[in-house]
Amino acid sequence: MTEPRLRRDQSGWLLASTTLTLAPHAEHLPLALGALCALLLLWRGILAHTGRALPHRLLLLALAAGIVAIVQIEFKHLFGKDPGIALLAGLLSLKLLETDSVRDGRAVVLLSFFMQLGQFLYQQNMAIAALALLGSVAAIASLLALQGSVTAPRLRAGAATRLVLQGVPLMLVLFVLFPRVQGPLWGLPADAYSSVTGLSNSMAPGDMARLSESSEIAFRAAFEGDLPPPAERYWRGPVLSRFDGHTWRPGRTHATDAPAYRSQGIAHSYTLTLEPHNQSWLLALDFPGSVPGLIYTDNFQLLSREPVRSRQRLTLVSYPHTPVGLDESPNILRQALDLPAGFNPRTRELGARLHAEANGADDIVTRTIAHFRNSRLRYTLDPAPLGRDDVDSFLFDTQQGFCEHFSAAFVVTLRAAGVPARVVTGYQGGEFNPVDGTLVIRQSDAHAWTEVWLAGQGWVRIDPTAASAPLRIQNGLAAAMPDSAHLPLLARTDLAWLRDLRNRLDALDNSWNQWVLGYNPARQKALLAALGFAEPDWQVLTALMGAASAIVMGLLTIWALRRRSSADAIDRSWTRFCRRLKTIGYERATWEGPLDFAERLARQRPDLADTVRRIASDYARLRYGPADADPALGQRFHQSIKNFRPR
Template identity: 40%
Template sequence: MNTPHRAPRVPTKGERTLRPGKAGSVGALDAGPSRRAGGLRTWLEALPRETRDTLFLLAVVGWVALMQVAHLPWWCSALTGGVLLWRASLALRGSPLPRWPWRLGLLLFASAATWATHGTLLGQDAGVTLVVVLLALKTLEMRARRDAFVVFFLGFFTLLTHFFHSQSLLTAAGILIALLGLLTALVNAHMPVGRPPLAQAARIAIGMAAMGAPIMLVLFLLFPRISPLWGAPGEDRGRSGLSGTMRVGQIAELVLDESIALRLRFEGSPPPQSELYFRGPVLSAFDGVEWRPARSGFPASMALPGELAVSGAPVRYEVTMEPNRRPWLFLLEAAAEAPDVPGMPVRMTNELQWLTDRPIGSLVRYSAVSHTSFRHGPTAHTLALQDHVALPPGYNPRTLAYAQELQRTHGSGPEATPRLVNAVMERLRTGGYVYTLEPGVYGQHTADEFWFDRRMGFCEHIASSFVILMRALDIPARIVTGYQGGELNGVDGYWTVRQRDAHAWAEVWQAGQGWVRVDPTSAVAPDRTGSLQRLRAPDGAFVGALRNINPGIATQLRAAWEALNNTWNQWVLNYTQGSQLDLLRNLGFRSPSWNDLAYVLIGVVVAVSLIGAAWTLWERQQHDPWLRLLQRARARLSAMGVDSADHTPPRELARRVQQRWGQAEAAQGVAQWLLRLEAHRYARPGDHLPNLAMLQREFRQLAWPRKDPV
């Protein structure tokens, strides 16, 4: 006989534990021959249900925690893994769970380690660390079904914390696997009798998820969108990418970051590769080591004006930008019109950088119009330009001496600026300078080392040394950072700009022209800015093997994956408030508002409810009408004091009616009707009997006896 089974549990201290070697014990199942005879699957199937269910739940919890490993302190991952393995060992050996001093000690250690790591027990990072540890520790006191339920729902909550770090398609797929695993464990815990297979629980869980999918889709499309409660964290390490400052010469080796910064889709033909400059922060203040945005000492009335004037054909495009925790929008140089960013006010600085009113913590999509032919900045010399020729004293003496030599050769003053710029660019082209990602650490005089000693570096070394030399020549100059280039994804037609495309170039001021872009890196490494063959990170072993077998297959697979991920970004992550209103416009609303959205949502809910009610009514109609008629008769008799079970046949009901009311005319009529009802079901073919519709009419016309017999 099957007995009720409670959720995953191990014997407590007061319970008898099976010893190794006894028939049916856990110890006997651990024997090597049984594993070898039937394999791992047979061994798992032979485990007691409680042990099997516990191991399955521990595996799901381990998957939930594994997805967080990259964002957890090392001690948290080690502690979580150790606790789960310990709990699995206890389940396999049938040993009692650890006593409360052990659990309390581990909890205190985890709290102290969290405080030491994060400096607090509150906040996003510390909170996620504690939640993962508590999820693992809770498995050490999982004795009854209610303890298992706590683990289930704590696991569901932990799944949500994954979105703190990533909302990518890969993360969503991992969360879906964990969700189905937790649902399977939850369904299995509600099947207390016998030993139902996990596959059966998994089928029920998948069916539940499938039935909930339409509701989820409706809520996703129509429920009012709110701003995300979290941002996307970033790292400021020695990796390619952008930051608000540029510290020159402190990175010995640059690691290329392959992550995507933004995706673009152009209307019509895109500009040439050499003109794809996406403007970011402009750095004008230099202290000898680090470049920062300028903080002019001049009053606002004397600040350096932008004075942007565009010409030529406009370039229209749409950008999908990954979160960067900065208020920066990257636009193709130069945009005279504000980009259309749903729900975000934007502004342009005098340095042509576009900013939002808050850091961008989630995926954002905006459309923009740019011109690759433009002029900006004052055309006549102003006092504010003095900020762009300032150099700190005591730095780069050889560069300053070289500047004097250039002035003696090519002249000085505004009219000599083009000649001086060309001379420096020619030196970069012909002077043996090399573009490298491993320049080594520079010393105090970074420009001197670049121009005369090392003659190597990446874009920040080249741009910084160029601007320092320009300022030494008394030419206003500054550094512009952003992204340059990109690559076309042949699968979906989007251009992909990666963090490895982060770039630094220079702008020099020329009389009558304003600020003019000069990219000194293009003189050292033309392929860096003018070729589709971009910088690439080293391939891993698998990708390298694919390239050796088929040079194009790795690129095609990568393009297909990024196109799929881009589709996820466009249709899911970037489904904003504006997208909801656009949906209403497509449904026929001329000027949709949030009230319209609420009306549509209510209408859909009502329509779905009516459809569900109609389905229920239809399904009821599909049941056996003979059984429904018998049930009506049974309910009527029950109200009159004649009790019966669901399996009581009509003949027995007729006998009980006659036994209760005797030969009363009404009782005889009911008894005869019940007998005809039974005959309709079980009569031989060809017998002349009333049809079911006639029996239903007779039922409504029956004269029922009084409740109490005379």
């Protein structure tokens, strides 16, 4: 039996669902492949509109080979998340150009569903979920179009939306009870975390400036009580002690299960919600108290035992005024004085001069800060290129740079003057969101500062950026940049409406992260324990899912059986019409059809003949005629009966 060919409306729905499905993938596709997919979809739309024949199979085979070649050239292989999604995107676009039957249309819909799932391999945020939901509605509408007759797009979309809503209760049951899987949806080690951004474990000129151009959220902090002042909002990341003349890297460290310091002073309690960055550092405020299961290094970093590959929530207490490193080991101090030979001779000379003029280490630090301030160094995201001796070029030639330039130059100067110092990277500041009461720290808040070791004081934080750009510490990156500086749109503070919109979207996104994406195995276990299932195994979970699903399906069945359909509305109006005639003495016999009843009534009441014949004819067409009757006919039928007042 020959498969029926697609109608124009069916082709239109398939094209719409495919376009909505592929649109979110555009940013992940190679430029050439994305352009080719757009051209193929446009080509199919023109063919559907004009009614022309689909292209020959040989041409389709050549296009398929071209798609495979583009993916191979771009990714160097055909296996894995990125090349696999790219290949499917191209083939889905191409599939439309050979789809001319209902059977092929169903294959396009199934591919669309698979590609909607593929969106979550990159991100699982609320925007992606909304796009996937929109694509699913379009795909279901396509299935309805493939099965039914021509219907107005608005009615078709409404029917698809109702079907999706009917599936929501069952979706909630599976969401709550299906065993949670910790970690990303994609597990191949080669590319599971290729898209994460954040701090690196090294620092070279320009690294922080590039990172600060991103408005992505690095983490959020919800404090109990007042926020710490801006001068204490330093979120500690990698500590860099080794310098090769160009790049800073971590030194040798020792890790323990408890901090090497005794916490004291003001305490800040907060919950940290950390975005995945595929590294072990946890970016806590200085200096966190003991938390079981975490790792503390001798350079005061807080680490996780595994790389942070999924969103994590930690409840911490930090004590920023705790003295640390009072009895520092000689090996660490020697490492904090080391400078590579043959680099930055002018900065070495500056350090030697400061050492000769000063009265002790404290005075050297004070004089170095004064030198930086008096040099009128300029804070900018777009510094001039540096020479081989980066620090010399920054301090004496260009005199413009970002935080990594300031911190590196400060440490090199102090080391040349005989004072142990090192670079600390992390984040500084954050913006309070009044909508949900959290402090939001973005990649644009990435920062580098220094720590100096002073006898009797231990390691002391000194931020040389504050000497030239104090507004950076007090009010954030945007306040420290000149008006012409290139900033991420979401980092700008001069647009109040944009800031308010961003805060609301951030709060909504945070709620999604906490309650949907944050529903991890621990939270599922806690919920089930609250319901009386302390240690549920797979058998218990299976029984719970089965029982809950049966209840949901039963309720939906009862609702469907009691649901009033459009046919019910037609019968209700017809019954009202017959009841009004009965009240004036003209009752319809049980065996009498609508047209026969109208004819008998017309003979008995000629004054009502035209009205009752029209109403009876409309009822017969609506009740027993084609399912795709004109919607205007139904409106006329109901309105006619509403206005019918026989006497």
